[in-house]
Amino acid sequence: MKDKVIIITGAAMGLGLATAEYLAAKGAKLSLVDYNGDALDDAVKKLKEINSEVELLTVKADVSSEEAVKNYVDKTVETFGRIDGFYNNAGIEGKQAPLTEYDQEIFKKVIDINLMGVYYGLRYVIPVMQKQKYGKIVNVASVGGIRGVANQTAYVASKHAVSGMTKNAALEYGRDGILTNAIAPGAILTPMVAEAFKQVNPDDPKAAETEYAQRNPTKRLGLPKEVATVVSFLLSEENGYVSGQTIAIDGGESNMY
Template structure:
Protein backbone atom coordinates (compact mmCIF):
# COMPACT_ATOMS: atom_id res chain seq x y z
CA UNK A 1 0.00 0.00 0.00
CA UNK A 2 2.67 2.49 -1.03
CA UNK A 3 1.77 6.17 -0.89
CA UNK A 4 5.08 7.31 -2.33
CA UNK A 5 4.68 10.92 -3.52
CA UNK A 6 0.97 10.91 -2.60
CA UNK A 7 -0.37 13.92 -0.70
CA UNK A 8 -2.38 13.16 2.43
CA UNK A 9 -4.32 15.92 4.20
CA UNK A 10 -5.38 15.16 7.79
CA UNK A 11 -7.50 17.28 10.15
CA UNK A 12 -7.37 16.80 13.91
CA UNK A 13 -3.79 15.71 13.29
CA UNK A 14 -2.07 16.74 16.53
CA UNK A 15 -3.04 13.72 18.60
CA UNK A 16 -4.94 10.48 18.96
CA UNK A 17 -6.22 8.93 15.75
CA UNK A 18 -5.02 11.84 13.60
CA UNK A 19 -1.39 11.60 14.69
CA UNK A 20 -1.33 7.81 14.51
CA UNK A 21 -2.73 8.00 10.98
CA UNK A 22 -0.15 10.58 9.95
CA UNK A 23 2.63 8.29 11.17
CA UNK A 24 1.16 5.32 9.31
CA UNK A 25 0.96 7.25 6.04
CA UNK A 26 4.49 8.57 6.55
CA UNK A 27 5.77 4.98 6.77
CA UNK A 28 4.25 4.42 3.33
CA UNK A 29 6.10 7.41 1.85
CA UNK A 30 3.29 9.99 1.86
CA UNK A 31 3.68 13.75 1.87
CA UNK A 32 1.62 15.18 4.71
CA UNK A 33 -0.49 18.27 5.35
CA UNK A 34 -1.52 18.34 9.00
CA UNK A 35 -4.32 20.55 10.34
CA UNK A 36 -5.16 21.37 13.95
CA UNK A 37 -6.14 24.30 16.15
CA UNK A 38 -2.84 25.06 17.90
CA UNK A 39 0.39 25.60 15.98
CA UNK A 40 2.69 24.75 18.89
CA UNK A 41 0.89 21.47 19.58
CA UNK A 42 0.83 20.70 15.87
CA UNK A 43 4.55 21.31 15.41
CA UNK A 44 5.32 19.15 18.45
CA UNK A 45 3.25 16.34 16.93
CA UNK A 46 4.89 16.80 13.52
CA UNK A 47 8.33 16.48 15.10
CA UNK A 48 7.47 12.89 16.09
CA UNK A 49 6.68 11.87 12.50
CA UNK A 50 9.39 10.41 10.29
CA UNK A 51 8.40 11.98 6.96
CA UNK A 52 10.29 13.78 4.22
CA UNK A 53 7.68 16.50 3.74
CA UNK A 54 5.24 17.74 6.41
CA UNK A 55 3.18 20.91 6.06
CA UNK A 56 1.51 22.16 9.27
CA UNK A 57 -1.60 24.34 9.07
CA UNK A 58 -3.65 25.83 11.89
CA UNK A 59 -7.38 26.12 11.37
CA UNK A 60 -10.72 25.96 13.08
CA UNK A 61 -12.41 23.41 10.83
CA UNK A 62 -15.84 24.74 11.85
CA UNK A 63 -15.18 28.05 10.08
CA UNK A 64 -15.69 27.83 6.33
CA UNK A 65 -13.07 30.41 5.40
CA UNK A 66 -10.45 28.57 7.47
CA UNK A 67 -11.39 25.22 5.90
CA UNK A 68 -11.08 26.77 2.46
CA UNK A 69 -7.69 28.19 3.44
CA UNK A 70 -6.17 24.92 4.66
CA UNK A 71 -7.26 23.18 1.46
CA UNK A 72 -5.91 25.99 -0.76
CA UNK A 73 -2.58 26.08 1.13
CA UNK A 74 -2.19 22.33 0.74
CA UNK A 75 -2.86 22.54 -2.99
CA UNK A 76 -0.48 25.50 -3.37
CA UNK A 77 2.28 23.65 -1.54
CA UNK A 78 1.92 20.22 -3.14
CA UNK A 79 -0.12 20.80 -6.30
CA UNK A 80 -2.73 18.15 -5.49
CA UNK A 81 -4.54 16.25 -2.71
CA UNK A 82 -4.69 12.47 -3.07
CA UNK A 83 -6.14 11.54 0.32
CA UNK A 84 -8.25 13.46 2.81
CA UNK A 85 -8.61 12.14 6.35
CA UNK A 86 -11.56 14.22 7.60
CA UNK A 87 -10.90 13.46 11.24
CA UNK A 88 -11.29 16.53 13.50
CA UNK A 89 -13.95 16.07 16.14
CA UNK A 90 -14.94 16.71 19.75
CA UNK A 91 -17.13 14.86 22.24
CA UNK A 92 -18.71 17.93 23.91
CA UNK A 93 -20.01 18.18 27.47
CA UNK A 94 -21.75 15.26 29.15
CA UNK A 95 -25.36 16.47 29.45
CA UNK A 96 -28.70 14.71 29.40
CA UNK A 97 -31.20 16.03 26.85
CA UNK A 98 -33.32 17.58 29.60
CA UNK A 99 -30.32 19.66 30.67
CA UNK A 100 -28.42 20.15 27.43
CA UNK A 101 -27.44 23.70 26.54
CA UNK A 102 -27.68 25.36 23.18
CA UNK A 103 -23.99 26.18 23.48
CA UNK A 104 -23.05 22.51 23.85
CA UNK A 105 -25.21 21.42 20.91
CA UNK A 106 -23.79 24.11 18.63
CA UNK A 107 -20.20 23.49 19.72
CA UNK A 108 -20.38 19.78 18.87
CA UNK A 109 -22.35 20.14 15.64
CA UNK A 110 -20.13 22.97 14.42
CA UNK A 111 -16.96 20.87 14.62
CA UNK A 112 -18.31 17.39 13.93
CA UNK A 113 -20.83 18.23 11.21
CA UNK A 114 -20.05 21.64 9.74
CA UNK A 115 -16.33 20.87 9.91
CA UNK A 116 -16.88 17.68 7.93
CA UNK A 117 -19.05 19.50 5.38
CA UNK A 118 -16.57 22.36 4.88
CA UNK A 119 -13.58 20.05 4.51
CA UNK A 120 -15.42 17.97 1.93
CA UNK A 121 -16.69 21.04 0.09
CA UNK A 122 -13.23 22.28 -0.78
CA UNK A 123 -11.29 19.02 -0.96
CA UNK A 124 -13.82 17.49 -3.35
CA UNK A 125 -13.41 20.47 -5.66
CA UNK A 126 -9.69 19.63 -5.93
CA UNK A 127 -10.28 15.91 -6.33
CA UNK A 128 -12.97 16.38 -8.97
CA UNK A 129 -10.60 18.56 -10.97
CA UNK A 130 -7.81 15.97 -10.83
CA UNK A 131 -10.36 13.14 -11.30
CA UNK A 132 -9.01 11.04 -8.46
CA UNK A 133 -8.88 10.89 -4.70
CA UNK A 134 -9.92 9.06 -1.56
CA UNK A 135 -11.66 10.49 1.48
CA UNK A 136 -12.08 8.86 4.89
CA UNK A 137 -14.39 10.56 7.38
CA UNK A 138 -14.16 9.72 11.08
CA UNK A 139 -17.53 8.57 12.32
CA UNK A 140 -18.07 6.46 15.46
CA UNK A 141 -20.14 3.64 16.89
CA UNK A 142 -22.23 6.67 17.90
CA UNK A 143 -23.19 6.73 14.23
CA UNK A 144 -25.72 3.96 14.88
CA UNK A 145 -25.87 3.56 18.68
CA UNK A 146 -27.19 5.91 21.34
CA UNK A 147 -25.36 6.99 24.48
CA UNK A 148 -26.89 8.73 27.51
CA UNK A 149 -25.44 12.17 28.12
CA UNK A 150 -23.90 12.31 24.65
CA UNK A 151 -26.87 13.04 22.39
CA UNK A 152 -25.13 15.91 20.56
CA UNK A 153 -22.12 13.74 19.79
CA UNK A 154 -24.31 10.82 18.71
CA UNK A 155 -26.38 13.09 16.47
CA UNK A 156 -23.21 14.45 14.88
CA UNK A 157 -21.81 11.01 14.10
CA UNK A 158 -25.12 9.84 12.62
CA UNK A 159 -24.77 12.89 10.38
CA UNK A 160 -21.23 11.92 9.35
CA UNK A 161 -22.49 8.53 8.15
CA UNK A 162 -25.19 10.21 6.03
CA UNK A 163 -22.81 12.82 4.64
CA UNK A 164 -20.38 10.04 3.66
CA UNK A 165 -23.03 8.24 1.61
CA UNK A 166 -24.07 11.39 -0.26
CA UNK A 167 -20.48 12.52 -0.89
CA UNK A 168 -19.63 9.10 -2.32
CA UNK A 169 -22.47 9.36 -4.83
CA UNK A 170 -21.39 12.85 -5.85
CA UNK A 171 -17.75 11.87 -6.26
CA UNK A 172 -18.09 8.52 -8.01
CA UNK A 173 -18.24 9.84 -11.57
CA UNK A 174 -14.98 11.71 -10.96
CA UNK A 175 -13.07 8.71 -9.63
CA UNK A 176 -13.32 9.95 -6.04
CA UNK A 177 -14.11 7.48 -3.26
CA UNK A 178 -15.59 8.48 0.11
CA UNK A 179 -15.86 6.18 3.12
CA UNK A 180 -16.00 6.44 6.90
CA UNK A 181 -14.53 4.53 9.80
CA UNK A 182 -16.66 3.98 12.88
CA UNK A 183 -14.61 3.08 15.95
CA UNK A 184 -15.82 2.16 19.38
CA UNK A 185 -13.73 3.39 22.34
CA UNK A 186 -10.17 4.24 21.35
CA UNK A 187 -7.30 4.73 23.79
CA UNK A 188 -7.01 8.50 23.36
CA UNK A 189 -7.27 11.66 25.46
CA UNK A 190 -10.83 12.14 24.17
CA UNK A 191 -11.80 8.78 25.65
CA UNK A 192 -10.25 9.72 28.98
CA UNK A 193 -12.44 12.83 29.03
CA UNK A 194 -15.51 10.71 28.29
CA UNK A 195 -14.61 8.39 31.18
CA UNK A 196 -14.28 11.34 33.56
CA UNK A 197 -17.53 12.89 32.35
CA UNK A 198 -19.41 9.60 32.66
CA UNK A 199 -18.25 8.97 36.22
CA UNK A 200 -16.46 12.00 37.72
CA UNK A 201 -15.90 10.17 41.00
CA UNK A 202 -14.39 7.03 39.47
CA UNK A 203 -13.15 7.29 35.87
CA UNK A 204 -11.47 3.89 36.17
CA UNK A 205 -14.84 2.28 36.87
CA UNK A 206 -16.29 4.02 33.81
CA UNK A 207 -13.48 2.62 31.67
CA UNK A 208 -14.05 -0.85 33.04
CA UNK A 209 -17.76 -0.65 32.22
CA UNK A 210 -17.06 0.52 28.66
CA UNK A 211 -14.52 -2.25 28.11
CA UNK A 212 -17.07 -4.79 29.39
CA UNK A 213 -19.45 -3.70 26.59
CA UNK A 214 -16.85 -4.65 23.96
CA UNK A 215 -16.68 -8.41 23.27
CA UNK A 216 -12.89 -8.28 22.86
CA UNK A 217 -12.73 -6.66 26.29
CA UNK A 218 -10.51 -3.69 25.51
CA UNK A 219 -10.23 -0.34 23.76
CA UNK A 220 -8.84 -0.06 20.27
CA UNK A 221 -5.45 1.54 19.81
CA UNK A 222 -5.17 4.62 17.57
CA UNK A 223 -2.83 2.61 15.36
CA UNK A 224 -5.53 0.02 14.67
CA UNK A 225 -7.85 2.77 13.44
CA UNK A 226 -5.02 4.24 11.38
CA UNK A 227 -4.42 0.90 9.66
CA UNK A 228 -8.03 0.83 8.46
CA UNK A 229 -7.85 4.43 7.25
CA UNK A 230 -4.69 3.70 5.27
CA UNK A 231 -6.29 0.63 3.69
CA UNK A 232 -9.46 2.50 2.68
CA UNK A 233 -7.30 5.23 1.12
CA UNK A 234 -5.22 2.77 -0.87
CA UNK A 235 -5.60 1.20 -4.30
CA UNK A 236 -6.42 -2.07 -2.54
CA UNK A 237 -9.79 -0.49 -1.70
CA UNK A 238 -10.33 0.80 -5.23
CA UNK A 239 -13.96 -0.41 -5.47
CA UNK A 240 -15.03 0.52 -1.94
CA UNK A 241 -17.04 3.72 -1.59
CA UNK A 242 -20.08 5.07 0.19
CA UNK A 243 -19.92 2.87 3.25
CA UNK A 244 -18.72 2.98 6.85
CA UNK A 245 -16.54 0.40 8.52
CA UNK A 246 -17.20 -0.60 12.10
CA UNK A 247 -13.98 -1.21 14.01
CA UNK A 248 -15.24 -2.12 17.42
CA UNK A 249 -13.98 -5.45 18.72
CA UNK A 250 -17.26 -7.17 17.87
CA UNK A 251 -19.49 -4.66 19.65
CA UNK A 252 -21.72 -4.13 16.61
CA UNK A 253 -22.57 -7.83 16.63
CA UNK A 254 -24.90 -7.10 19.54
CA UNK A 255 -26.88 -4.43 17.63
CA UNK A 256 -28.66 -3.98 14.30
Protein backbone atom coordinates in the same frame (compact mmCIF):
# COMPACT_ATOMS: atom_id res chain seq x y z
CA MET B 1 1.08 5.41 0.13
CA LYS B 2 4.56 6.53 -1.01
CA ASP B 3 4.38 10.18 -2.19
CA LYS B 4 0.59 10.30 -1.85
CA VAL B 5 -0.60 13.71 -0.63
CA ILE B 6 -2.91 13.28 2.35
CA ILE B 7 -4.70 15.97 4.37
CA ILE B 8 -5.41 15.01 7.99
CA THR B 9 -7.59 17.23 10.17
CA GLY B 10 -7.31 16.94 13.93
CA ALA B 11 -3.79 15.70 13.21
CA ALA B 12 -2.10 16.83 16.42
CA MET B 13 -3.46 14.13 18.75
CA GLY B 14 -5.37 10.89 19.03
CA LEU B 15 -6.65 9.18 15.90
CA GLY B 16 -5.37 11.89 13.56
CA LEU B 17 -1.82 11.69 14.91
CA ALA B 18 -1.82 7.87 14.93
CA THR B 19 -2.73 7.83 11.24
CA ALA B 20 -0.16 10.56 10.50
CA GLU B 21 2.49 8.36 12.16
CA TYR B 22 1.40 5.32 10.18
CA LEU B 23 1.37 7.18 6.85
CA ALA B 24 4.65 9.04 7.54
CA ALA B 25 6.34 5.66 7.94
CA LYS B 26 4.98 4.70 4.51
CA GLY B 27 6.38 7.84 2.85
CA ALA B 28 3.19 9.84 2.31
CA LYS B 29 3.32 13.67 2.07
CA LEU B 30 1.17 15.03 4.86
CA SER B 31 -0.82 18.23 5.29
CA LEU B 32 -1.53 18.40 9.01
CA VAL B 33 -4.43 20.55 10.20
CA ASP B 34 -5.33 21.30 13.81
CA TYR B 35 -6.45 24.26 15.94
CA ASN B 36 -3.93 23.41 18.66
CA GLY B 37 -0.71 24.96 17.33
CA ASP B 38 1.55 23.72 20.18
CA ALA B 39 0.32 20.15 19.80
CA LEU B 40 0.88 20.42 16.03
CA ASP B 41 4.53 21.42 16.67
CA ASP B 42 4.95 18.38 18.94
CA ALA B 43 3.35 16.16 16.30
CA VAL B 44 5.87 17.37 13.69
CA LYS B 45 8.75 16.36 16.00
CA LYS B 46 7.25 12.88 16.50
CA LEU B 47 6.73 12.40 12.76
CA LYS B 48 10.29 13.48 11.92
CA GLU B 49 11.55 10.89 14.42
CA ILE B 50 9.58 8.22 12.55
CA ASN B 51 10.74 9.37 9.10
CA SER B 52 13.32 12.17 8.93
CA GLU B 53 12.62 12.65 5.20
CA VAL B 54 8.83 13.02 5.57
CA GLU B 55 7.39 16.06 3.73
CA LEU B 56 5.03 17.95 6.02
CA LEU B 57 2.86 21.03 5.81
CA THR B 58 1.18 22.26 8.98
CA VAL B 59 -1.82 24.57 8.92
CA LYS B 60 -3.35 25.91 12.12
CA ALA B 61 -7.08 26.00 11.47
CA ASP B 62 -10.40 25.61 13.23
CA VAL B 63 -12.43 23.34 10.95
CA SER B 64 -15.68 25.03 12.01
CA SER B 65 -14.54 28.15 10.09
CA GLU B 66 -15.30 27.87 6.38
CA GLU B 67 -12.56 30.40 5.57
CA ALA B 68 -9.99 28.41 7.55
CA VAL B 69 -11.00 25.22 5.73
CA LYS B 70 -10.66 26.88 2.31
CA ASN B 71 -7.23 28.11 3.42
CA TYR B 72 -5.93 24.66 4.44
CA VAL B 73 -7.12 23.20 1.14
CA ASP B 74 -5.52 26.04 -0.88
CA LYS B 75 -2.25 25.80 1.07
CA THR B 76 -2.08 22.03 0.48
CA VAL B 77 -2.56 22.43 -3.27
CA GLU B 78 -0.01 25.32 -3.39
CA THR B 79 2.55 23.19 -1.53
CA PHE B 80 2.04 19.71 -2.97
CA GLY B 81 0.10 20.33 -6.22
CA ARG B 82 -2.68 17.83 -5.53
CA ILE B 83 -4.73 16.00 -2.88
CA ASP B 84 -4.84 12.20 -3.13
CA GLY B 85 -6.47 11.48 0.21
CA PHE B 86 -8.46 13.36 2.80
CA TYR B 87 -8.84 12.13 6.40
CA ASN B 88 -11.68 14.36 7.59
CA ASN B 89 -11.17 13.53 11.25
CA ALA B 90 -11.32 16.56 13.57
CA GLY B 91 -14.14 16.31 16.08
CA ILE B 92 -15.18 16.84 19.68
CA GLU B 93 -17.43 14.93 22.03
CA GLY B 94 -19.17 17.80 23.84
CA LYS B 95 -20.52 17.26 27.35
CA GLN B 96 -22.47 14.30 28.66
CA ALA B 97 -26.06 15.21 29.63
CA PRO B 98 -29.59 13.95 29.01
CA LEU B 99 -31.25 15.37 25.87
CA THR B 100 -33.59 17.84 27.63
CA GLU B 101 -30.81 19.18 29.85
CA TYR B 102 -28.14 19.45 27.14
CA ASP B 103 -26.42 22.88 27.10
CA GLN B 104 -27.50 24.40 23.78
CA GLU B 105 -24.31 26.39 23.27
CA ILE B 106 -22.29 23.19 23.54
CA PHE B 107 -24.80 21.45 21.26
CA LYS B 108 -24.21 24.11 18.58
CA LYS B 109 -20.44 23.88 19.01
CA VAL B 110 -20.50 20.10 18.50
CA ILE B 111 -22.59 20.56 15.33
CA ASP B 112 -20.31 23.37 14.07
CA ILE B 113 -17.18 21.25 14.41
CA ASN B 114 -18.37 17.68 13.79
CA LEU B 115 -20.96 18.35 11.08
CA MET B 116 -20.12 21.70 9.46
CA GLY B 117 -16.35 21.11 9.76
CA VAL B 118 -16.67 17.82 7.88
CA TYR B 119 -19.02 19.41 5.34
CA TYR B 120 -16.69 22.38 4.63
CA GLY B 121 -13.83 19.93 4.16
CA LEU B 122 -15.81 17.97 1.58
CA ARG B 123 -16.97 21.16 -0.10
CA TYR B 124 -13.43 22.39 -0.77
CA VAL B 125 -11.50 19.13 -1.22
CA ILE B 126 -13.91 17.45 -3.66
CA PRO B 127 -13.49 20.06 -6.47
CA VAL B 128 -9.70 19.51 -6.34
CA MET B 129 -10.20 15.75 -6.58
CA GLN B 130 -12.74 16.17 -9.40
CA LYS B 131 -10.12 17.96 -11.50
CA GLN B 132 -7.67 15.13 -10.82
CA LYS B 133 -10.34 12.50 -11.54
CA TYR B 134 -8.97 10.77 -8.44
CA GLY B 135 -9.42 10.95 -4.70
CA LYS B 136 -10.05 8.93 -1.56
CA ILE B 137 -11.93 10.39 1.40
CA VAL B 138 -12.41 9.02 4.91
CA ASN B 139 -14.81 10.93 7.14
CA VAL B 140 -14.80 10.15 10.83
CA ALA B 141 -18.19 9.15 12.22
CA SER B 142 -18.41 6.92 15.32
CA VAL B 143 -20.44 4.01 16.62
CA GLY B 144 -22.52 7.00 17.76
CA GLY B 145 -23.16 7.50 14.03
CA ILE B 146 -24.75 4.02 13.83
CA ARG B 147 -26.38 3.63 17.27
CA GLY B 148 -27.68 5.88 20.04
CA VAL B 149 -25.32 6.64 22.93
CA ALA B 150 -27.08 7.80 26.11
CA ASN B 151 -26.24 11.35 27.25
CA GLN B 152 -24.52 12.28 23.98
CA THR B 153 -27.34 13.65 21.82
CA ALA B 154 -25.33 16.35 20.03
CA TYR B 155 -22.47 13.97 19.28
CA VAL B 156 -24.82 11.22 18.05
CA ALA B 157 -26.75 13.68 15.86
CA SER B 158 -23.54 15.05 14.35
CA LYS B 159 -22.05 11.61 13.68
CA HIS B 160 -25.25 10.26 12.06
CA ALA B 161 -25.01 13.33 9.81
CA VAL B 162 -21.42 12.44 8.90
CA SER B 163 -22.52 8.94 7.93
CA GLY B 164 -25.34 10.44 5.80
CA MET B 165 -23.05 12.96 4.05
CA THR B 166 -20.65 10.13 3.29
CA LYS B 167 -23.37 8.25 1.40
CA ASN B 168 -24.24 11.36 -0.62
CA ALA B 169 -20.64 12.21 -1.48
CA ALA B 170 -20.15 8.61 -2.66
CA LEU B 171 -23.28 8.80 -4.85
CA GLU B 172 -22.54 12.20 -6.34
CA TYR B 173 -18.78 11.95 -7.02
CA GLY B 174 -18.10 8.28 -7.72
CA ARG B 175 -18.19 9.17 -11.44
CA ASP B 176 -15.22 11.48 -10.85
CA GLY B 177 -13.06 8.68 -9.45
CA ILE B 178 -13.67 9.74 -5.85
CA LEU B 179 -14.39 7.06 -3.26
CA THR B 180 -15.82 8.34 0.03
CA ASN B 181 -16.23 6.27 3.18
CA ALA B 182 -16.69 6.86 6.88
CA ILE B 183 -15.22 4.99 9.80
CA ALA B 184 -17.14 4.37 12.99
CA PRO B 185 -14.64 3.74 15.78
CA GLY B 186 -15.86 2.33 19.09
CA ALA B 187 -13.95 3.30 22.22
CA ILE B 188 -10.35 3.85 21.17
CA LEU B 189 -7.88 4.95 23.81
CA THR B 190 -7.17 8.59 22.86
CA PRO B 191 -7.15 11.84 24.89
CA MET B 192 -10.82 12.41 23.93
CA VAL B 193 -11.90 9.07 25.38
CA ALA B 194 -9.74 9.53 28.49
CA GLU B 195 -11.64 12.80 29.07
CA ALA B 196 -15.00 10.99 28.67
CA PHE B 197 -14.05 8.45 31.38
CA LYS B 198 -13.14 11.39 33.66
CA GLN B 199 -16.67 12.73 33.17
CA VAL B 200 -18.24 9.32 33.91
CA ASN B 201 -16.19 8.75 37.10
CA PRO B 202 -14.14 11.81 38.15
CA ASP B 203 -12.72 9.96 41.21
CA ASP B 204 -11.59 6.87 39.34
CA PRO B 205 -11.53 7.22 35.52
CA LYS B 206 -9.53 3.97 35.22
CA ALA B 207 -12.40 2.04 36.89
CA ALA B 208 -14.84 3.56 34.37
CA GLU B 209 -12.52 2.46 31.55
CA THR B 210 -12.21 -1.12 32.87
CA GLU B 211 -15.97 -1.41 33.33
CA TYR B 212 -16.60 -0.08 29.83
CA ALA B 213 -14.16 -2.54 28.26
CA GLN B 214 -16.05 -5.51 29.78
CA ARG B 215 -18.98 -4.90 27.41
CA ASN B 216 -16.78 -5.33 24.37
CA PRO B 217 -16.51 -8.84 22.82
CA THR B 218 -12.71 -8.41 22.92
CA LYS B 219 -12.80 -7.19 26.57
CA ARG B 220 -10.56 -4.27 25.76
CA LEU B 221 -10.58 -0.82 24.17
CA GLY B 222 -9.19 -0.27 20.69
CA LEU B 223 -5.79 1.20 19.91
CA PRO B 224 -5.28 4.23 17.65
CA LYS B 225 -3.05 2.17 15.33
CA GLU B 226 -5.90 -0.30 14.83
CA VAL B 227 -7.86 2.58 13.32
CA ALA B 228 -4.88 3.90 11.32
CA THR B 229 -4.44 0.63 9.40
CA VAL B 230 -8.06 0.70 8.19
CA VAL B 231 -7.86 4.40 7.25
CA SER B 232 -4.62 3.77 5.36
CA PHE B 233 -6.29 1.04 3.29
CA LEU B 234 -9.32 3.21 2.49
CA LEU B 235 -7.07 6.12 1.43
CA SER B 236 -4.81 3.94 -0.71
CA GLU B 237 -5.03 2.60 -4.25
CA GLU B 238 -5.63 -0.82 -2.69
CA ASN B 239 -9.19 0.39 -2.19
CA GLY B 240 -10.70 0.35 -5.64
CA TYR B 241 -14.42 -0.23 -5.08
CA VAL B 242 -15.44 0.38 -1.44
CA SER B 243 -17.48 3.59 -1.27
CA GLY B 244 -20.37 5.09 0.71
CA GLN B 245 -19.83 2.77 3.68
CA THR B 246 -19.63 3.49 7.39
CA ILE B 247 -17.17 0.91 8.65
CA ALA B 248 -17.28 0.06 12.34
CA ILE B 249 -13.90 -0.40 14.05
CA ASP B 250 -15.14 -1.52 17.43
CA GLY B 251 -14.20 -5.15 18.11
CA GLY B 252 -17.71 -6.16 17.01
CA GLU B 253 -19.50 -4.37 19.86
CA SER B 254 -22.06 -2.54 17.72
CA ASN B 255 -23.56 -5.89 16.64
CA MET B 256 -24.60 -6.70 20.18
CA TYR B 257 -28.27 -6.83 21.15
